[in-house]
Amino acid sequence: MLTLLNLLSAVALLIWGTHIVRTGIMRVYGSQLRTALSHSTRNLPLAFTAGIAVTALVQSSNATALLATSFVAEGLMALAPALAIMLGADVGTALMARVLTLELSWLSPLLIFLGVILFLSRKQTRLGQFGRVQIGVGLILLALQLIVAAAQPITESNGIKVLFAELTGDLLLDALVGAVFALLSYSSLAAVLITATLASADLVSLPVAIGLVIGANIGSGVLALLNSSLQSAAGRRVALGSLLYKIIGLLLIMPVLDVLVDWITSLPLDNASLVIGFHLLYNTLRCLLMLPTVHAMARLCTWLLPERPDTGGVARPRHLDRAALETPSLALANAARETLRIGDLVEQMLEHFKAVLHNDDQEAGKTIRSLDDDVDALHSAVKLYLAQMPREDLAEQEARRWAEIIELTVNLEHAGDLVEHMLSKLQSHKKARLHSFSDSGLEELTELHAQLQANLRLGLSVFLTGDRANARQLLREKRRFRIRERRLTHAHVTRLGNKVVQSLESSAVHLELIADMKRLNSIFCASAYAILEQEETGALSVSDSFEGTPDRHGTAEVHLTPANDSATALPPTAHPDGR
Structure with missing residues (x-):
């Protein structure tokens, strides 16, 4: 019982190590990886290569699938390049499995030691997150050693031998078990590494190990499809196409499996190396063979997953992918x-x-x-x-x-x-x-409304880009709006003095709408303060005032002059009522 617990804990440590590496890389280089993938859509070989590189870095094809599906769901990438990226991700997973099975036992304690020092001393920095990645790689290498050590006494147990003897080389059954294995470990990489370890300990035969490896690939495709379930139909097509490619690979290898096993067993390598070598060869050949068909697969997936018509009702979020929270x-x-x-x-x-x-x-x-x-x-x-x-x-x-x-x-x-x-x-x-507004009153409200819409657009632009020049311009527009609001209020009071009947009848609602627009304007301009809260700037000069030129409403026309940007210190936040 203790031996089995040691094995399970070693497997859990392997899964945790891959999780730490994936999250660490994504937290430090997530935006760069997004940029690399988004720029790889110019041709299919480039997208395929990008998928290999990104997956080798994050050691998880699921993380690459997350990026690709989010790009397609957001309309930033076509489906065909995304499918090419997913094919590359399968090759990247196989490459990392080969690297991690090299004799690197000396590297594990070094990486864990240095990683802990970096992470604890620089936790909130890029260097600290890189230390987190080092810890993850060290744990993966350590877990592989522990799995080998824990599996050794298990091989001598008759009960375990009987359990694994049930897997007799039936490819479909072995593939099903491998898929379940990948789902439980939440990583096809972890499933393949564990399968190689079991094969090296003679717990499973080579044909069974090959079936488990193929099934682990299919399991990773099922995981990607489950992770994309909250995406739009466009995003789910990426995961569906990747899963279909993995199933097609299973169907293609079934007729030649016996010949392939006979050839592999003739090679002068140990069982673990043969399993990892098969995984790399199988994924590379399968993905290169499938790469020219991505456009046809894209059309098939579009037909299988059409866009659902909008059924009305309350809007639902389109971009809030739960799988991206890590x-x-x-x-x-x-x-x-x-x-x-x-x-x-x-x-x-x-x-x-x-x-x-x-x-x-x-x-x-x-x-x-x-x-x-x-x-x-x-x-x-x-x-x-x-x-x-x-x-x-x-x-x-x-x-x-x-x-x-x-x-x-x-x-x-x-x-x-x-x-x-x-x-x-x-x-x-x-x-x-x-009652309706007077012609002058309606024109004033329309004028203020147009400026309000313009400030909303500028405020959203400032939020998106973080541009300081636009943020300063937004604060200038806020001051302009407040000056215009005062001028229009004075113009309305002037009409009341002139006994304009429509103005008298609509006075209360007219002034309340102006005040509400003023509050809205303050809300729309608040994003500028977040950009400039650490910087001194001025929106308009103190000389901005009424210069005495009467307009058509009988009030003074305003001439606005931009101020020196360092004239006035900004408050840290904007008050909703504009004060």
């Missing part, structure tokens, strides 16, 4: 894309509000309320998604980005509620009093 750079990119989608919905609400303002469009009002429900749903989804991220492992820049995303999401949700509140206020006024 990779901060990827998860934050997903959350940022979903947040921008919320911003687009708020912009649509403003556009429909304009129709209600001018024409009392009832359908536009219903659309605004429906869009607000969508904003609320996506806000909740992004908030819960970010809450599940392991924040203790975030680097300083990632933690800052996390805060920016959650703050903008909350602000946009508040903005959606405010637009719906403005709609209710406007519709109640028109329904109760059957």
Whole structure:
């Protein structure tokens, strides 16, 4: 019993080591790997090579599958290059299995020792995360040694021999067991390494080991398909194509398996080397043979998984891939894309509000309320998604980005509620009093509304790019909006003094809408403060004021002059009411 427990713990250590390596590499180089894969779509051989390189680095074809499916789901990559990347990932896994079975026992204690020092002394830095990767590689090498040591006494147990004797070389049965093995270990690499160890200990015959290896490949394809279950149909097609390629490989090798086994056994190598060599040869030949067919496979997968029609109802998130939560750079990119989608919905609400303002469009009002429900749903989804991220492992820049995303999401949700509140206020006024705004008043509200939409777009751009020049420009626009808001308020009061009947009848709702737009503008401009909170800057010069030129409304025209950017220190946050 103790021997079996030692073996299971060694297997668990192997799985944990591959997990540490994968997460460490993705946390340090996740954005670079995304860039490398996204730039590999120019031709299929390049995409195939990129898949090999990325998988060799992260030691997990599942991590590569995660990147490829997210690219396709987000529309950043076509399906055919993504399938070529997945074929390369299979070869990369086989290459790493070969490397890890070399005689590297001396390297394990060195990597663990140096990795622990780096990780504990520089935990929140790239160097510290690289130490984490060293620990993972050291644990993998140590686990392989422990598996060999634990398997030795097991080979002498009659019960274990009887158990493995049930696997008699039936390829389909062995492949099924191998697939289950890969699913349980959550890694085809771990399953192949363990199979090689079992073969070296003579617990399984070579034909059985080959079947287990083929099944482990299929198991990794099933894992990728399960991980992509929350993706759109476009993202799931990548995992489906990869799984179909693995099943086709099984069907192709079945007629020649006996001949292949006879040839392999004639080679002067030990069983573990033969298993690893077969894995590398099988994956390389299979993937090179399948590479020219990726366009046909892409068409087949598109036919098998068509886009589902939109059934209406509350919007659901498109980019919040749960499998990416262990990779901060990827998860934050997903959350940022979903947040921008919320911003687009708020912009649509403003556009429909304009129709209600001018024409009392009832359908536009219903659309605004429906869009607000969508904003609320996506806000909740992004908030819960970010809450599940392991924040203790975030680097300083990632933690800052996390805060920016959650703050903008909350602000946009508040903005959606405010637009719906403005709609209710406007519709109640028109329904109760059957009064409309004066021509000048309607023109003023339209003018302010247009500037509000422009500031929303600029604010979303600042959030996406982090550009400091645009952030300063956004603060200038905030000051311009506030000056314009005061000018239009004064113009409305002037019309009241001139006894303009329509202005008298709509005065309360007119001024309330202006105040609400002012609050919305402050919300839209808040993203600039996150970019410039450590920097002193000024939005407009103190001399920005009324210069006395009367406009057509009888008030002073404003001439705005950009200020020296270092004139005024910015407050750390924006107050919702613009103060």
